[in-house]
Amino acid sequence: MNATAPSSAAQAQQEIVEEFAFFSDWTERYQYLIDLGKQLPAFPEELKIEEYRVHGCQSMVWLVPSGDADNLHFQATSDSAIVSGLIALVLRVYSDRSARDIVATEPRYIEAIGLAKHLSPTRSNGLAAMLAKIKAYAAAALKA
Template sequence: MSSETTAEQAQQELLDEFEMFDNWMDRYQYIIDMGKQLPAFPDEWKVDELKIQGCQSNVWMRHRREGETLHFDAVSDAAIVSGLIAVLMRIYNDRRPEDIRATSPHFLKDLGLDKHLSPTRSNGLNAMLERIYRVAEQEAVA
């Protein structure tokens, strides 16, 4: 991720990538493939305080400040959820807290994820987004 790219630009680039797919099966497969590219998440990070509540699957997310940006690491035990994590990381990872807070997740509607995910998957995705925004809010104040 280039520090020159904003979260909004990353979101638009992601939307542009998804335009090449004609159907939802291909989009799902692309999301799953993205999840397979997530960096390793050590077992010692899989602790209750890093677990995302509200997800149907197990999801853990941690963050750290790197200079002016926030870096997130996350993992799930479900393939589609790992892909959704990868989507979120493409948009929000290694960004300044102010950039994260200023970027609304319109990709959910623009990609049609709001209509093609089960309610429990949508709840989990929203819980992950809430964690990212809460961390950005806390780090912006710090």
């Protein structure tokens, strides 16, 4: 994983696709997802409030936006190891980007790495809810 953020959301997605291509099966890919989730920055307990909760996820997920339309930053966490890994991927693509980029970026990596086929329906719904919430925050920032 790069220490520096990729210059664009498209580049971040490409890097994710390349990383997952190293693994031959989904057992390894799930383990990698779990490892990515363990690398998420510590999440402040006081931010685990209803306002930041992502509904539609089977597990508990909190997503906190900060910044403005020029640069939106997201912090997120989950009580599930695999969902934490999904969060790590979502943040790589969408955090620290302009609201315009966030709204315009479709999560192509999900299909490209085969996640769409390998997530349970509840995890897929949760991932969709997370992405919708990020895009809603970005759309609101654009209107502000």
